[in-house]
Amino acid sequence: MSKCMNSKVDDFKKSDCEKGACVKEYLFQNQTVFVFDQMKCGADMTSEVFDEDCNSIGYLGGISGNSKINGVDFSDANFVRTVWEK
Numbered sequence: 001m002s003k004c005m006n007s008k009v010d011d012f013k014k015s016d017c018e019k020g021a022c023v024k025e026y027l028f029q030n031q032t033v034f035v036f037d038q039m040k041c042g043a044d045m046t047s048e049v050f051d052e053d054c055n056s057i058g059y060l061g062g063i064s065g066n067s068k069i070n071g072v073d074f075s076d077a078n079f080v081r082t083v084w085e086k
Contacts, residue, residue, distance in 0.1 A: 001052075001083070002052055002053065002054065004053065004054040005034060005050070005052065005054055008034075008036075008050065008054055009023050009034075009083060009084055012036050012084075013084060013086075015038060015041070015086075016041075017038050017040075017041035017042075017086065019040070019086055020037075020038070020040025020041055020086065021036075021037065021038045021040070021041055021085070021086045022037050022082060022083075022084060022085035022086065023035070023036050023037070023082070023083040023084045023085070024037060024079065024080075024081070024082050024083065025079075025080040025081050025082075025083055026074075026077040026078060026079055026080055027077065027078040027080055028049075028069065028072075028074065028076070028077035028078070029069075029070060029072060031051055031052065032051075032052050032080070033049050033050065033051055033052075033057065033069075033077070034049070034050045034052075034083065035047050035048075035049050035060065036048045036049075036050070044061075044062055044063040045061065045062070046059040046060060046061045046062040046066075047059065047060045047061050049069050049074075057069055057070060058070065060074055
C-alpha cells in the first residue's frame with residue numbers, strides 16, 4: 001500500500017463511527033482501489049472509493065443508493081482483503 005494510502009487509513013481510524021467502519025481493497029477496472037466504508041455509521045452515509053494514488057474516484061451508497069464508479073457497477077469489483085475494520 002502506498003504511503004498516502006497508509007496515512008489516509010490512519011486518519012480514517014480516528015472517525016467518530018462507533019462500529020461498522022472499515023477499509024477494503026478491491027481490484028476494479030484493472031486497478032487496485034480502496035473503499036472507505038462508513039455506511040453502517042448512520043443513515044444515508046456514503047463510502048468513498050480511492051485509487052492507489054489516493055485520488056477519489058467516486059462514492060457508493062448514500063441517499064440515492066449509488067452503485068457505480070466511473071459508470072461501471074461496483075459489483076464487478078473483486079474483493080482482495082479487509083485492510084482495517086472497527
